Amino acid sequence: MTDAASVPTGTRGQRLTYLVKRLQMAERARMEEALRPLGVTLSQYTALSVLERSGGLSSAQLARRHFVTPQAMQQLVAAMEREGLVERRPDADNRRILRVWLTAHGDDVLADCHGAAGVVERRMLDALEPEQAEVFADALERCLAALGGRGDASGDPDEDA
Numbered sequence: 392m393t394d395a396a397s398v399p400t401g402t403r404g405q406r407l408t409y410l411v412k413r414l415q416m417a418e419r420a421r422m423e424e425a426l427r428p429l430g431v432t433l434s435q436y437t438a439l440s441v442l443e444r445s446g447g448l449s450s451a452q453l454a455r456r457h458f459v460t461p462q463a464m465q466q467l468v469a470a471m472e473r474e475g476l477v478e479r480r481p482d483a484d485n486r487r488i489l490r491v492w493l494t495a496h497g498d499d500v501l502a503d504c505h506g507a508a509g510v511v512e513r514r515m516l517d518a519l520e521p522e523q524a525e526v527f528a529d530a531l532e533r534c535l536a537a538l539g540g541r542g543d544a545s546g547d548p549d550e551d552a
Contacts, residue, residue, distance in 0.1 A: 414515075418511065419433060421511045422436070425507035425508065425511050428507075429500065429503050429504060429507060430474075430500075431500060431504055434457070434459075434467055435467065435470075435471055436501075436504045436508070437457055438453060438457055438468070438471065439471070439477075439500070439504065440504075441453060441457060442491060442493050443493060443498075443501055446491075446493060447491070447492055448490065448491055449488050449489065449490060450465050450468050450491060451464075453468070468491055471497070475494055476494060477492060477493055477497055478491075478492050478494050479492075480492060
């Protein structure tokens with residue numbers, strides 16, 4: 392176990408948690424810039440990506456995986472439905488539950504978003520050698536797993552939901 396005094400810092404003496412937060416904020420800003428021309432917000436892209444992996448989620452399940460409140464997700468899903476990105480269908484067993492699915496248009500928009508996200512990710516990783524990028528990805532996954540909490544190392548809580 393590492394004590395707080397011996398926790399490594401960046402080359403400028405910054406705590407690693409601070410560097411991770413700064414990286415997340417820079418990545419978020421670049422992603423918003425990349426997605427804006429596509430007419431998609433980062434929140435929409437995140438929700439669409441979750442639905443790509445696990446279609447047919449309820450809004451509550453989608454909210455948990457997106458780390459937002461159910462009320463915020465209801466608004467996001469309603470906006471995406473108006474834009475034709477998703478559709479809601481009643482659950483086969485409980486008609487009061489509406490399941491959210493990507494539409495064909497949503498699939499097309501998501502493919503464009505993945506391309507834009509790839510550009511941002513490549514820009515970030517251009518600072519690393521390929522082997523360093525693999526070590527970085529492994530280190531991030533291990534750190535996520537070590538902290539536990541919501542979800543596994545993939546960041547998907549309720550993976551089996």
